[in-house]
Amino acid sequence: MERFFGLKERNTTVRTEIIAGVTTFLTMVYIVVVNPSILSSAGVPFEQVFMATILSAALGTGIMALFAKHPIAIAPGMGMNAYFASVVASHGVSYQMVFGTVFLAGLIFILLSFTRLRETLIQSIPSSLKYGITSGIGLFIAFIGLRMSGIVVANPATMVGFGDLHQPATLLTLAGLFLTLILMARRVNGALFIGMVVTAVAGYLAGMLSFKGVVSVPPTPDFFDMDLPGVFQHGLYTVVFAFLLVTIFDTTGTMIGVAEQAGIMKDGTFPRAKAALMADALATTVGATLGTSPSSAYIESSAGVAAGGRSGLTALVVSLLFLLSMFFSPAISAISSVSAITAPVLIIVGCFMMEGLARIDWHTFDEAFPAFAILLSMPLTSSIATGIAIGFITYPLMKLVSGKGREVHPILYVFGVIFVIQMVYFPAH
Template sequence: MEKFFQLRERGTTVKTEVVAGITTFLTMVYIIIVNPAILSSAGVPFEQVFMATIISAVIGSLYMGLFAKYPIAIAPGMGMNAYFASVVATQGVSYQVVFGTVFLAGVIFIILTFTKLRETLIGAIPPSLKYGITSGIGLFIAFIGLKMAGIVVPSPNTMVTFGDLHQPVTLLSLFGLFLTLILIARKINSALFIGMLVTAIIGIFAGLLKFNGVASVPPVPVFLDMDIAGVFSNGLYTVVFAFLLVTIFDTTGTMIGVADQAGLTKDGKFPRAKSALMADALATTVGSTFGTSPSSAYIESSSGVAAGGRTGLTSVVVAILFILSIFFSPAISAISSLPAITAPVLIIVGCFMMEGLSRINWKTFDEAFPAFAIILTMPLTSSIATGIAIGIITYPLMKVVSGKWKDVHPILYVFGIIFLIQMIFFPAH
């Protein structure tokens, strides 16, 4: 195992990788409850989505761990599930037809992964945009953590404002945050995991974490509940394109961000990119055949990296825990329903991911502004893909007006135009 995953070369151990896998799993396990809740609003049976979510997470994370050997977990992506539900509601088609669009997007995704397009795209993204993507994701997940904890809340006057410290969940979140900060400052190993564990125990004693059972018999998976012909008869080509485009850039940006955070990129390059990119393409395609929206690399993987994860063993541990979760849905439902357990981790990991800001050349405006645009728009639009799109539109534009158009890879001009057209005419909400 040590040799296969190159643990020694990457300066890690089996114990560290297991703790990292548990940490990543606990910060992303909410998806097996949230994803079925969102897709069931579109008419898909809850139990069907529950099993499909786990199956796609296991396939994607296992492939990532065993073949790409990165500590990046895969599961159905947030945002795409909401878009799935909105297509069912606005287009007047059945959810089976929309699963057909996801399947077709997944197949195209796999074909593109066999080509050099996605690898070329990763190589074409300049360092300032890569650091902007990593930092933007960091700010975004920290903002998610603050909202989950109730530390910031919606406000009609200022969009968001400071939350109510009298709320028990907010108080417990702040306790978990400061406890974890102290553990990190004292250089305690597994600080993030210990912080979550102590917070969960206090949550039980405070009556905030209640278990209505621990284990249950898993539902039977449903296979091929889709209508591919309906995609063509209803002309849902733009939906296929939206799923494809958003998933490609969402997951590519996340992979770049997490790999860079783990120090696994070399000279701006992403080793074993094809295998890494195949993981989410495969998970999306297989997931659609069982009944879930497109899969993506998870930004919560950065919590496992922060806990020391550096190899694919972290992702394999995540996959194993997802398999076990099939039998423990009541307990997992209870844990994922208490934001105070995972919110502090997201806030702290957000800080870790801001490190790349120091490597952006802020004195060169045509490098600085596109990175700034990414960092600004990701949390404000709640979309990694939108932030990346803004960066890829503004970077070539700034270089052209600065007389440095030759410094831009041709593929960025192509995608800049595609994104501009997509954002104007086919926005994915």
């Protein structure tokens, strides 16, 4: 094992790697609860999402461990699950059809992993749009957390308003949120997971949570028929593109960030990049056939790196722990049914995703406004695809009229025209 993962060359040990793997798992295991909670709201059976989440995470992280040999974990990404649910609601289509878009995005991602088109696509899209998209998704999922918990409610006069603090669910959410924030501020490993556990205990004592069991035989994973023809019949091409684009940016950026922290980068290059990207692409594609939204590299992997993780052994430990978690479906099902337990995670993860805003050149208006338009439109329209479309339309347009048209890659002009046509003739709502 030491030789296979190159532990001596990476100046680490088996014990350190195991501790790092456990640390990473504890910081991201919330997805096993949150992902089924979000997708089940779109009509997907809870147990199906539960098993799909675990198996896609174990698969992607396992491939990362054995082939890329990096301490980076893969699992269904936050933001994409919320977008999945919003597509089902806003487009009036079946969740099987939306799984078809995820499957197609995964296939395209696999193909791009073998070509230089992926690098061209990443390089052609300016930083302001990339950071705007990530931050917009952060606002989007934080808003969902606020809405789920009753902190923000519908208001006929102002569209939204402040909720009723006399509601038990809202009070429990606020208590869980402040507790988790304290743990985060104190840099406690697994703060999100610990916050959920304590909130669940409080909910149980308050009579808001009841268990029909804790441990059981895992539900049987089920491959199901995706409605691929429906994707083309309803023209869900923007949805496919949104899943693909966000997954590529999120995964690539996270992998590079974690690799730099772990000292893996060599002369500015990411070793075994194709294997690492393939891990995510395969997890997304297989996950769609099992019943979950796209997978992504997790920034929580940095917690394991901070604990000393430097090799694929860290990721292998994470993969095995995900498989172990499938035996706790009754407890996880009960916890996910109480929105006050999962809502604080959505709000805090939304904050994590705002980091890129500091890197946008707000003093240059033709850079700032497209990012601002994305930030504004994603939560207000409840559509990540709409936010991406608006950004891709406004950026080349503003550069063109400001005399900087040559700074824009031709791909952006093509995307801009496509999105204008899509929004005029094939609107999302």
